[in-house]
Amino acid sequence: MKKQTLYRALPIAVLAVSMQSCIVSKNYERPEVTNEAQFRTDKISQDTLSMAAMSWKELFSDQTLVQHIEHGLENNLDIRIALQNINAAHAYMLQGKWGYAPTLNLGANYTHTIMSKNTRMGQMMGAGRVKTDQTDITGSFAWELDVWGKIRSDKRAANASYLQTMSAHQAVKTQLISTIATTYFQLVALDEQKRVTEQTIINRTNSLETIEALKDAGQVNEVAVKQTQAQLLNAKALLVDIDNNIKLTENAFSILLGDNPAKIERSDLKSQQLNADLSVGVPLQLLSNRPDVRAAEYGLINAFEMTNVARANFYPSFKLTANGGLQSMDFDNLFNTSSLFANFIGGLTQPLLNGRKVKTAHEVAKVNQESALLSYKKSILVASKEVSDALYTYQSSTDKLKLKKQEYEAYNLATEYSEELLVQGMANYLDVLTARESALAAELSYINTELAQLTSIVQLYRAVGGGIQ
DSSP states (O other), X not given: OHHXXXXXXXXXXXXXXXXXXXXXXXXXXXXXXXXGOOOOSSOOOOSSOOGXXXXXHHHBOOHHHXXXXXXXXXXXHHHHHHHHHHXXXXXXXXXXXXXXXXXXXXXXXXXXXXXXXXXXXXXXXXSSOOEEEEEEEEEEEEEEEOSSSHHHHHHHHHHHHHHHHHHHHHHHHHHHHHHHHHHHHHHHHHXXXXXXXXXXXXXXXXXXXXXXXXHHTTSSOHHHHXXXXXXXXXXXXXXXXXXXXXXXXXXXXXXXXXXXXXXXXXXXXXXOOBOOOOOOOOHHHHHHHOHHHHHHHHHHHHHHHHHHHHHHTTSOEEEEEEEEEEEXXXXXXXXXXXXXXXXXXXXXXXXXXXXXXXXXXXHHHHHHHHHHHHHHHHHHHHHHHHHHHHHHHHHHHHHHHHHHHHHHHHHHHHHHHHHHHHHTTOSOHHHHHHHHHHHHHHXXXXXXXXXXXXXXXXXXXXXXXXXXX
């Protein structure tokens, strides 16, 4: 009768424990924050495809740039640091998978004891000092039952932490690709500005000779000569600044590649063609493509599971322990069956008073979870802003590029016409000086606008999570 009652009660007890475990350890559900990833732009494509699915090797047509990116991904120090973080997180993840396994220990000891003569036992032994020797080989076993889901949550937290470092590595990778490409474009733009400035110096040197000849002919005075000379010196000073910027940019580019500062091999600005379809995809895709958003969510999952662990600490823990082995006062008899010993203990431990440590840990875990949730929401908002910024920048630079081209072409014609009129004595030399300065400024501005258009595409590619393929 008693056995039948026990058999009936056992399933009920197991079911009750299982239900309590579900109450204590909750399952993670993604919070409803996707509606915050709305892009403030008219250029959003609701297509299922996104430029994030494009490999960076397909995006960039300049093979020299592709080679630099490949080298940077292999050699950049930030990438290598991120890989080491992945290795550490992987080790913790493997440890978490072994959370269900029992602990086993094996040890061997030799004990030599000399008893004090001044103790009660020593006095009972008479005048002689008692000496004993003992040898033992002991194995111990311990296993905690995951009644409240604490071990399961700890395992999930470790796995989320590993995936977070993986996503962080991908975020470093996408940022590195973007930075290398942007810096490369800055270099070729500086090269183009240098070419324009050098040509300007040649033109102004010729103009200075012309002005000096006109002065000798009595058509202009010394003021015109000095101002033309000043323009020439200004162009030479500008060339010095451009050369310096090139050297500094090359140094920064070398560090990105993980190399010592050196001259960077590159093509020219006119060769830069980006094979980009400006389709960014729907907001939901942004969540799956952006590695920093994924890293933020994995951080939230980790904090969520650690809250489960902290909550489970309020409940009793069930442990099974056992130890056994061989023990003998005489080493020769150590391996006899009579030297065997063993014990088995099933224990339940309920925390009562521990200086508020369990409650504090639970409160801190909930705060960390809320902080991780806010970081996740912020990462989505930042992602949507970066996509919107990049799209607007691309559109404005594209519109501006047409105007800037027309501007510097107009100034070039104005310079050409005014110089011809000056030679014929039909124009003021101040008109020539103004036209020259405006033409140089307009052409340099046009180059900067070309650079802005290229970098905006790169920034958009990074903003939608491109570069991890």
